[in-house]
Amino acid sequence: MLDINFIRQNLAEVKKSTAEKGYKTDIDAVLKMDDERKEIQKKVEALRTERNSIAAQMKGGKPAPELIEKGKSIKQELSTLESELSEKESLVNNALKTIPNVIFDDVPLGGEECSVEVKKWGKNKEKGTDHLDLATSRDWVDFERGAKVAGAKFYYLKNELALLENALLQFGMKKVLEHGFSYMTTPDLVSSRVLEGTGFAPRSSEQSDEYFIEGEDLALIATAEMAITGYHMDEIIDEAKLPLLYAGYSACFRKEAGAYGKYTRGLFRVHQFNKLEMYIFCLPEQSKEMHEKILGIEEEIWQELGIPYHVINIAAGDLGAPAAKKYDLEYWSPVNQKYQELTSCSNCTDFQARSVNVRVRRKDGKVEFVHTLNGTAISLARAMVAVLENYGTEDGKLKVPEALKPYLGNRDEL
Numbered sequence: 001m002l003d004i005n006f007i008r009q010n011l012a013e014v015k016k017s018t019a020e021k022g023y024k025t026d027i028d029a030v031l032k033m034d035d036e037r038k039e040i041q042k043k044v045e046a047l048r049t050e051r052n053s054i055a056a057q058m059k060g061g062k063p064a065p066e067l068i069e070k071g072k073s074i075k076q077e078l079s080t081l082e083s084e085l086s087e088k089e090s091l092v093n094n095a096l097k098t099i100p101n102v103i104f105d106d107v108p109l110g111g112e113e114c115s116v117e118v119k120k121w122g123k124n125k126e127k128g129t130d131h132l133d134l135a136t137s138r139d140w141v142d143f144e145r146g147a148k149v150a151g152a153k154f155y156y157l158k159n160e161l162a163l164l165e166n167a168l169l170q171f172g173m174k175k176v177l178e179h180g181f182s183y184m185t186t187p188d189l190v191s192s193r194v195l196e197g198t199g200f201a202p203r204s205s206e207q208s209d210e211y212f213i214e215g216e217d218l219a220l221i222a223t224a225e226m227a228i229t230g231y232h233m234d235e236i237i238d239e240a241k242l243p244l245l246y247a248g249y250s251a252c253f254r255k256e257a258g259a260y261g262k263y264t265r266g267l268f269r270v271h272q273f274n275k276l277e278m279y280i281f282c283l284p285e286q287s288k289e290m291h292e293k294i295l296g297i298e299e300e301i302w303q304e305l306g307i308p309y310h311v312i313n314i315a316a317g318d319l320g321a322p323a324a325k326k327y328d329l330e331y332w333s334p335v336n337q338k339y340q341e342l343t344s345c346s347n348c349t350d351f352q353a354r355s356v357n358v359r360v361r362r363k364d365g366k367v368e369f370v371h372t373l374n375g376t377a378i379s380l381a382r383a384m385v386a387v388l389e390n391y392g393t394e395d396g397k398l399k400v401p402e403a404l405k406p407y408l409g410n411r412d413e414l
Helices: 004-009 011-020 027-057 065-096 131-137 143-150 159-178 192-198 224-229 284-304 351-356 380-391 402-407
Strands: 116-121 182-185 235-238 244-253 272-282 309-313 325-333 338-347 358-361 367-369 371-379
Touching: 004 011, 004 027, 011 027, 027 065, 116 284, 131 380, 159 182, 159 244, 159 272, 159 284, 159 371, 159 380, 159 402, 192 224, 192 351, 224 244, 224 272, 224 371, 272 284, 272 380, 284 309, 284 325, 284 338, 284 371, 309 338, 325 380, 338 380, 351 358, 351 371, 371 380
Parallel strands: 182 244, 235 358
Antiparallel strands: 116 309, 244 272, 272 371, 309 325, 325 338, 338 371, 358 367
């Protein structure tokens, strides 16, 4: 979330950015609510001071009856006001969650169609192999039994395709480790504080895309980003230790409630998949550099895999609440003859860190919030789609990309 004081000091900018992202939050109403909170806070502090004064007067002797009555009256009034203050603080906190992060100056304005291509790599093929047709013909994937066991858009990977998934993971791990990331596996469940602190919609929202556990304050993660955001929750990190680079591997669960009208064939958009996610905690002055670092690693991965792609600077209207700027790397689908989503990376500045209270202690003793960034190293389901489309052969085989051969017994084809 944003700092309330930052909002007050940069009101025009926050209002403009909120509107550009497509949010309809009444920011003036939020500030008025906070003014009301401040008034209650003043009354509470005044009563606490008076209560302490009376307590001091009552020491060392028998207090006067009127002093006792005064103390009782203050205690009762204070209890009522403290309850009001707690309720108002909760309302302000929830209202602040509806105000998205402020976009950077170089973010394109407008909706999804206004995103701008900033890079392009590789030669686009004019013909490709349908990944689902190839995988089904080779008995590599089973959606029918997946649906029988768990419902539509769940699946089993089998034989060479399961091995390909493992090869992609091993290749991705090698790349992130080379770039100084620490590898970790994460919990597949997080609390509502972590989920909402990361910037995802709460259980009560109609826009929520997560699976929640009935009767418990838990949700299945949509990405390892969620679990890693909470890793240093309520901690203060020494400046000398930053940046901290983590690569989290996890299963990811998504209802895909917002996928209406989008490409959903086969493995491209499913309810469960595995992903290797990059995540960085850093100093505020480092975050723009770290954003480019993550993008560079993503590009390196797909260049070595030989998959044509372009990079787009996502327009404000298509940014989520936490991101100040986001790049998407989209691969060229020779089957659909268009670019399709593959990876993304976001600079969330201090938006997430403020929500989960992750701070840095500077060398001079000053404490402030860190910046957080996230980016996909390998989203395995979509990665398999991209490889099958680009390396499938007319005779139903799959050529193995050079970068993956060491993880597949140095085979030339599957």
